[in-house]
Amino acid sequence: MDTxxxxxxxxxxxxxxxxxxxxxxxxxxxxxxxxxxxxxxxxCLAFDLAVFIALLSLYYDTPFLIAGAIALxxxxxxxxxxxxxxxxxKELGGHK
Amino acid sequence: MLEPLxxxxxxxxxxxxxxxxxxxxxxxxxxxxxPNFFVRLHAATVGSIGGAVIPLIGVALIASVSDQLGxxxxxxxxxxxxxxxxxxxxxxxGSHALAYSAHKSRAVPVEPKxxxxxxxxxxxxxQRKVGEKGEEA
Numbered sequence: 001m002d003t004x005x006x007x008x009x010x011x012x013x014x015x016x017x018x019x020x021x022x023x024x025x026x027x028x029x030x031x032x033x034x035x036x037x038x039x040x041x042x043x044c045l046a047f048d049l050a051v052f053i054a055l056l057s058l059y060y061d062t063p064f065l066i067a068g069a070i071a072l073x074x075x076x077x078x079x080x081x082x083x084x085x086x087x088x089x090k091e092l093g094g095h096k
Numbered sequence: 097m098l099e100p101l102x103x104x105x106x107x108x109x110x111x112x113x114x115x116x117x118x119x120x121x122x123x124x125x126x127x128x129x130x131p132n133f134f135v136r137l138h139a140a141t142v143g144s145i146g147g148a149v150i151p152l153i154g155v156a157l158i159a160s161v162s163d164q165l166g167x168x169x170x171x172x173x174x175x176x177x178x179x180x181x182x183x184x185x186x187x188x189x190g191s192h193a194l195a196y197s198a199h200k201s202r203a204v205p206v207e208p209k210x211x212x213x214x215x216x217x218x219x220x221x222x223q224r225k226v227g228e229k230g231e232e233a
Contacts, residue, residue: 003162018117040127073148076186076190
């Protein structure tokens with residue numbers, strides 16, 4: 001069935017909510033007193049951006065945007081692991 | 097013939113996306129308002145599991161009944177499901193690693209706090225080690 005008439009009303013409302021929460025996360029990234037707060041906010045921002053891209057691919061009827069969502073879901077985890085490893089050992093596995 | 101079932105799937109997907117948007121806004125508000133890093137971890141988990149995994153499952157449901165996408169509706173549906181699964185596995189592990197290293201490296205002050213049992217445990221372990229060394233010497 002053709003869902004575009006319903007989605008063209010429903011999705012912009014959801015986009016507004018997501019953009020508001022992006023703004024709040026960016027406030028925490030800019031203000032964040034420590035690196036860990038910034039990393040946590042970047043984490044949430046990346047996961048939400050993945051959802052936003054998936055919703056955009058529904059809105060614009062194109063399947064090519066969804067590949068970006070999977071990559072966005074992965075790199076925030078790598079950022080977490082590198083930051084926590086650096087703060088625990090003060091090195092990242094290079095030459096000492 | 098399948099019309100009623102498709103409408104139900106569409107409604108379920110839209111409800112999941114709406115729940116996700118609410119959880120995301122709640123998580124973002126908590127991220128700004130909460131007092132320290134260890135409390136903000138709670139908001140971050142609400143924002144990543146409630147605000148990312150659940151709407152991605154909703155997107156997968158919506159895409160699977162959207163015939164205007166043609167054959168590619170299965171690409172969007174499967175991609176959204178895979179992204180939801182990856183976030184479900186990865187977000188708790190990442191925030192746990194951050195919390196562990198933040199407490200271990202003492203880069204984040206635990207303030208305001210009622211009690212910090214992990215810190216007391218570490219201090220007791222260090223004292224025991226010093227005591228054992230003293231007995232050997």
